[in-house]
Amino acid sequence: MPKLTVDGIEVEVPQGATVLQACEAAGKEIPRFCYHERLSIAGNCRMCLVEVKPGPPKPQASCALPAMDNQEVRTNSDMVKKAREGVMEFMLINHPLDCPICDQGGECDLQDQSVAYGRGGSRYDENKRAVTEKYMGPIIKTAMTRCIHCTRCVRFAEEVAGTEQIGAVGRGENMQITSYLEKAVSSELSGNVIDLCPVGALTSRPYAYEARPWELKKTLGIDVMDAVGTNIRFDSRGREVLRVLPRVNDDVNEEWAHDKSRYAVDGLMRRRLDRPYVRTNGKLVEATWAQAFEAIAAVNAGSSVAAVAGDLLDCETMFAARELLAMMGSSLIEGRQTGLKYDVSSLAAVNFNSTLNGIETADAILLVGTNPRWEAPLVNTRIRKAIKHGAKIYAIGAEIDLTYKVAWLGNDMSLLGKLPDGVAEVFKGAERPALIMGGGALGVEGAMGAALVLVDTFNMVRDTEDGAWNGFNVLHMAASRMGGLMLGWAQPGGIADLVAAKPRLLFALGADEVDFSQFEGSFKVFIGHHGDKGAAAADVILPSAAYSEKNGTYVNAEGRVQMSDKAVFAPGDAREDWSILRALSEVLGHKLPFDTFGECRAAMRASVPALGVEGLASFEWAPPVLDATASGPVGYPIKDFYLTNAIARASSTMQRCSAELLHGEPILEAAE
Amino acid sequence: MADAAHIPDEAETRARWGGFAFTAENLAKAQTYIARYPEGRQRSAVMPLLDLAQRQVGADTQTQGWLPVPVIEYVAAMLDMPFIRAYEVASFYTMYNLAPVGRFHVQVCGTTPCLLRGSDNVMAACANKGLVKGKTTPDGLFTLTEVECMGNCANAPMVQINDDNFEDLDYDSTTRILEALAAGESPKPGTQIPGRHTSEPEGGPTTLKAMVDANHDYRGEW
Numbered sequence: 068m069p070k071l072t073v074d075g076i077e078v079e080v081p082q083g084a085t086v087l088q089a090c091e092a093a094g095k096e097i098p099r100f101c102y103h104e105r106l107s108i109a110g111n112c113r114m115c116l117v118e119v120k121p122g123p124p125k126p127q128a129s130c131a132l133p134a135m136d137n138q139e140v141r142t143n144s145d146m147v148k149k150a151r152e153g154v155m156e157f158m159l160i161n162h163p164l165d166c167p168i169c170d171q172g173g174e175c176d177l178q179d180q181s182v183a184y185g186r187g188g189s190r191y192d193e194n195k196r197a198v199t200e201k202y203m204g205p206i207i208k209t210a211m212t213r214c215i216h217c218t219r220c221v222r223f224a225e226e227v228a229g230t231e232q233i234g235a236v237g238r239g240e241n242m243q244i245t246s247y248l249e250k251a252v253s254s255e256l257s258g259n260v261i262d263l264c265p266v267g268a269l270t271s272r273p274y275a276y277e278a279r280p281w282e283l284k285k286t287l288g289i290d291v292m293d294a295v296g297t298n299i300r301f302d303s304r305g306r307e308v309l310r311v312l313p314r315v316n317d318d319v320n321e322e323w324a325h326d327k328s329r330y331a332v333d334g335l336m337r338r339r340l341d342r343p344y345v346r347t348n349g350k351l352v353e354a355t356w357a358q359a360f361e362a363i364a365a366v367n368a369g370s371s372v373a374a375v376a377g378d379l380l381d382c383e384t385m386f387a388a389r390e391l392l393a394m395m396g397s398s399l400i401e402g403r404q405t406g407l408k409y410d411v412s413s414l415a416a417v418n419f420n421s422t423l424n425g426i427e428t429a430d431a432i433l434l435v436g437t438n439p440r441w442e443a444p445l446v447n448t449r450i451r452k453a454i455k456h457g458a459k460i461y462a463i464g465a466e467i468d469l470t471y472k473v474a475w476l477g478n479d480m481s482l483l484g485k486l487p488d489g490v491a492e493v494f495k496g497a498e499r500p501a502l503i504m505g506g507g508a509l510g511v512e513g514a515m516g517a518a519l520v521l522v523d524t525f526n527m528v529r530d531t532e533d534g535a536w537n538g539f540n541v542l543h544m545a546a547s548r549m550g551g552l553m554l555g556w557a558q559p560g561g562i563a564d565l566v567a568a569k570p571r572l573l574f575a576l577g578a579d580e581v582d583f584s585q586f587e588g589s590f591k592v593f594i595g596h597h598g599d600k601g602a603a604a605a606d607v608i609l610p611s612a613a614y615s616e617k618n619g620t621y622v623n624a625e626g627r628v629q630m631s632d633k634a635v636f637a638p639g640d641a642r643e644d645w646s647i648l649r650a651l652s653e654v655l656g657h658k659l660p661f662d663t664f665g666e667c668r669a670a671m672r673a674s675v676p677a678l679g680v681e682g683l684a685s686f687e688w689a690p691p692v693l694d695a696t697a698s699g700p701v702g703y704p705i706k707d708f709y710l711t712n713a714i715a716r717a718s719s720t721m722q723r724c725s726a727e728l729l730h731g732e733p734i735l736e737a738a739e
Numbered sequence: 740m741a742d743a744a745h746i747p748d749e750a751e752t753r754a755r756w757g758g759f760a761f762t763a764e765n766l767a768k769a770q771t772y773i774a775r776y777p778e779g780r781q782r783s784a785v786m787p788l789l790d791l792a793q794r795q796v797g798a799d800t801q802t803q804g805w806l807p808v809p810v811i812e813y814v815a816a817m818l819d820m821p822f823i824r825a826y827e828v829a830s831f832y833t834m835y836n837l838a839p840v841g842r843f844h845v846q847v848c849g850t851t852p853c854l855l856r857g858s859d860n861v862m863a864a865c866a867n868k869g870l871v872k873g874k875t876t877p878d879g880l881f882t883l884t885e886v887e888c889m890g891n892c893a894n895a896p897m898v899q900i901n902d903d904n905f906e907d908l909d910y911d912s913t914t915r916i917l918e919a920l921a922a923g924e925s926p927k928p929g930t931q932i933p934g935r936h937t938s939e940p941e942g943g944p945t946t947l948k949a950m951v952d953a954n955h956d957y958r959g960e961w
Contacts, residue, residue, distance in 0.1 A: 231821035236830040247823040248808065
């Protein structure tokens with residue numbers, strides 16, 4: 068624990084900390100471009116120069132200098148001030164003065180730091196260098212003349228994303244940051260380099276020239292594109308969400324978000340349901356709310372009613388729907404749209420028990436029928452980190468590129484019962500062994516039982532020196548899944564139970580992945596926000612709010628309860644889901660006992676207290692004993708990462724990503 | 740970069756070099772290079788391997804060789820490293836040619852010591868022979884590149900042609916060397932001043948003269 072003084076302030080920092088970190092611990096701001104907490108240290112921008120005694124009589128780059136005992140650091144001396152001005156002046160020599168037309172303007176590190184630490188004027192009147200634009204794909208727009216060669220993007224691609232496609236080509240003045248052969252960067256996390264870029268060299272292509280940061284209203288939200296529950300911020304102007312940025316939450320998403328979280332939001336302005344529709348003579352016809360409600364009431368379903376929840380739902384909606392069905396006398400509610408019917412008698416057995424943060428510390432991981440790269444890209448980065456700490460990764464399933472080396476055991480679920488000797492040996496010897504079951508594996512009969520047997524065999528739930536360890540993980544793909552399960556949205560036989568009951572009235576709450584041909588005889592009411600598969604099959608459409616347009620509670624795959632705020636209003640006649648159900652309940656003669664969102668939320672919390680506490684919900688580890696004979700190949704449910712839900716399918720950015728990155732279609736640029 | 744070399748079209752290069760593989764002899768050499776580094780650190784061998792590949796391309800094309808993209812990818816794949824990492828190396832060092840060169844790659848040093856000692860005359864001699872910076876002559880013999888310091892400042896001005904250095908040049912000696920090369924002869928590398936061997940002082944020592952004959956003790960003179 069080195070003790071040192073920074074500008075006379077004594078600080079003690081952990082062994083291995085840098086002088087820069089020590090300065091921050093002392094409350095001193097150190098300007099920097101290349102240094103980033105979550106990336107390796109490069110030390111090439113030289114902006115973080117400080118004066119250090121003992122040491123050579125010249126400024127030192129604090130980001131790359133280990134803090135040591137009895138060091139005296141000065142961050143406010145004349146030498147430091149001059150050094151910073153000099154570095155800044157060099158930086159600006161080849162940086163264009165195009166702030167007025169640069170999208171980074173207003174949130175630019177270079178702009179801010181040149182104001183704070185620069186000279187205030189330029190002495191340079193030679194020519195500036197110019198660099199040709201590089202194509203980096205449908206997400207990243209480049210203006211490489213602005214690049215200051217901090218190499219954050221290069222390090223991110225190598226260390227976090229694991230797709231080594233960005234590099235620095237050439238040397239000296241001719242150095243250029245580029246993707247390999249100027250091809251699109253094929254990473255699900257490519258959008259993060261836009262945030263990392265301290266200047267306007269890498270900016271957002273979909274958001275190009277849309278707005279200035281100070282015009283935007285910032286609302287804190289939770290992402291629903293996968294079950295990670297990425298903490299996001301909606302940046303909206305008027306009624307439109309213009310972009311989504313990740314927030315820092317070390318337990319969930321660190322500070323990353325994948326491209327779907329960021330760029331599917333343009334789908335919120337397309338294919339929206341903005342008024343009720345009623346099917347008349349086989350055609351969906353625009354209607355008023357009253358007409359739509361009458362049509363539903365006319366079904367006279369009695370207690371023959373069922374509901375299916377979609378993947379993007381908040382807990383309040385699911386609670387309101389559950390209550391409505393209960394009052395009508397039915398408990399046929401199901402959230403697993405595609406027919407999964409795994410056992411939910413113990414929520415711990417369907418939870419990501421290691422926690423997203425904890426999986427980093429695992430030293431042996433078995434992936435069972437999961438493609439974390441697509442099912443949860445941010446879990447994939449955690450697994451990459453585990454590998455960096457020395458973890459061994461094995462996988463059962465068809466071989467795919469997960470951006471890291473995996474020992475593929477084969478695509479046969481019977482392997483769960485008879486792991487190869489070498490693998491079993493590793494898991495036996497592991498301190499923190501873990502197993503991750505994906506959505507594909509959940510669909511295989513007996514797979515969960517077999518996995519739970521493995522958990523027993525290798526004692527994956529144990530007490531270690533660093534606290535309790537539970538290595539059994541189920542990686543869900545739907546943002547609504549854990550919340551739905553906590554609210555009881557599951558039938559023993561899955562959706563087949565609903566089909567067998569032949570309900571006269573079926574509520575489809577944003578359910579777009581259901582095979583509605585099974586519900587031939589039911590009167591289908593679709594409550595959702597996008598005109599997608601669910602709406603096409605519906606008899607009545609009630610337009611509702613998307614995740615950016617309502618407050619809501621979400622539970623992520625690890626059972627973390629998080630709240631999202633409403634950023635904008637739903638378009639047209641669309642209403643928030645809970646209020647639709649409340650209004651409908653009155654028409655159906657079973658009035659729900661809440662009149663405001665707050666009352667709805669309070670009632671939900673009274674019913675399921677765990678949903679009222681932000682943070683990890685605790686589930687008691689009491690795994691069910693299940694049939695443990697699994698066999699046969701396992702498939703990955705996600706066929707196209709960019710088009711997994713109604714919002715993404717409506718998004719032109721996601722469509723373009725899908726076409727270009729996954730299907731290899733050439734993208735035609737407009738002639739300039 | 741107005742004098743940047745023209746890199747051939749990618750499709751064309753892929754068609755020509757897509758099937759590149761080391762010859763048996765070069766493969767054996769490559770294995771010895773790789774074996775010099777510990778297991779798991781095989782990518783440290785990227786530089787000698789790229790050089791080897793460039794020489795093989797040179798042998799195939801009767802030139803000094805260059806590194807087409809598929810060849811770089813072949814080397815990267817052999818070392819199990821991402822293509823971009825190998826490409827970065829190839830683009831960083833000037834000894835790797837990213838564009839085809841002629842049979843003789845004439846690299847004229849234009850850094851300060853050479854400039855002061857008359858590298859302009861060397862350039863003029865080259866220009867007079869039809870060499871243009873960054874271009875290959877139509878007969879495919881010479882490619883002219885201006886490079887930064889080659890570390891031969893004591894023998895400035897100098898030019899590196901293929902693997903040889905030609906030093907202490909002037910307009911005439913440069914012309915003579917180029918003519919000899921064009922004629923298929925192999926002119927003497929090194930200093931071109933008669934009587935000078937390497938980088939010793941021209942016309943005898945100017946300092947420490949007493950040291951020439953014996954081990955002279957200078958301490959008393961300080």
